Amino acid sequence: MIEIKGLSKTFNKGSENEIKLFENFSITFEEGKCTALLGSNGCGKSTLLNIISGNIAPDSGLIVVDGEDVTKDNEEKRAMYIGRVHQNPSLGVSASLNILENMSLADKKGEKFGIKRLIRPKNRVRYESILKELDLGLENKMDVMVKFLSGGQRQSLSLCMATMKNPKLLLLDEHTAALDPKTSRVIMEKTRELLERKAITTIMISHNMKDAITYSDRVVMLDQGEIILDRPSSQITEEELLSIYTAKLLEFQRKAV
């Protein structure tokens, strides 16, 4: 369970470029549930994930994971129990290494990296079977350098790598936004299956209303640092979500005029 308590964050405080994102913001993400996070561009969704992962420090407030205050822990320390997939497929992999080498690195997460050989041939079969589940043929490309894979293939690999060691918490930041519809579906289905099987607490940012409802347990919409919608996914329709979005957009345009 992740609790965010009294979070405040303003970028470039005091300058003319000041961006106030959160003030005394609190939210709880329940154990083993997938929460879809919605909101217009620039409302601070990625920043929220960055604050949870320790990449960005909050101005004030607490991040509490399973009852433990982790606000002071650095990003590497928190990474031990966090899996993250970014919008950019290249951020989850090492491009000049092959799939086998990338998965071997991910498999070593949480252990001490030393001067033993990284590649253990006996693990190969296990990695291949993980990739086989995706049904994208990646299991036949174990020795291909990742830079030669497509964005979708890289993203699939990133998802496998991020979830290999059963993280407590999975952060998905528009992780299918750069993919074609078919691959995007494959990845979303794989995500769902992973979440059901491993019951990882998940926060999933998406601009796709349909995906947000289909693949999550709960939908949260943010606007100007406030939660403007928070409902079980089963109790809201795509149309409703869209109309709230549109209303916000109109309001925004009115203000701008």
Added chain:
Amino acid sequence: MGTGLLLTSIQQGLIYAILAIGVFLTYKILDIADLSVEGSFPLGAFVFARFALADMNPVLGIGGAFVAGALAGLLTAMLFIKLKIKPLLSGILTLTILYSVNLRINGKANIPLFKNPVIFSNDKWMNVILLILIVLSIKIVIDLFLKTEIGYLLIATGDNEVLVTSLGENSNKYKIIGLALSNGLVAVAGSITAQMNGFADITMGSSIIVFALASIIIGDTILKSVTKIKGTTRAIMGAIIYQLIGGFAIDRGLPATDLKAATAIIVIIFIAINNFSPNGLKLAERK
């Protein structure tokens, strides 16, 4: 080209192979253009001279050179990690500091080493064999290192620091390891050059980075189609081929003083070929 010049070129190529392997670690693996090597190369020579003047075993002197070079790499790493100075400038600052340090080590800008213990003998062939053994052992050690868990994290750091962080590791640690190892090897190359030439000189590091890059790029380009060949092997082959080309050019009447310009032009041409040919360096970039 006579046997004498051929042997000299090969000897020089083998020594520069060590330099090229060192620079390969930063330029190819970590993706950092580290100029401090221009200071750590003579640093290796001067530290060696210090040991040699005290009549110490030359192997000890080479070890001392490695340690001193590694410390120089550490300094560069600290400048850009802790003080957030750009890597290029960090390297230039270290190399500037090393210029004064090198002068202080023995209090002189040029130290003759003809009367002191060195690893080489008067037998040119034996010297070549000795150099081949040294280069091969360094290559094997670096190749093995790059297969370790830490070695792979070094490669991943050059590729994508976000991934390294997500594995719970601090990528700065791997930059430090890479820069220290790189400059250590470059200093070893400097100490061996001093023994081969019979002197350590304050100017011996100048343009060394271009020679190293020329070796790496020539190795990559010539072995472009063979992706299975390791980066270290490419660096070694490149260094030897580059020296042979240089030796041949001088033999054909290129004034030795023009060699630097010629080298820089070779680097420019090879990079341009790779940037503009569709299948350029990309295939050979395997780290």
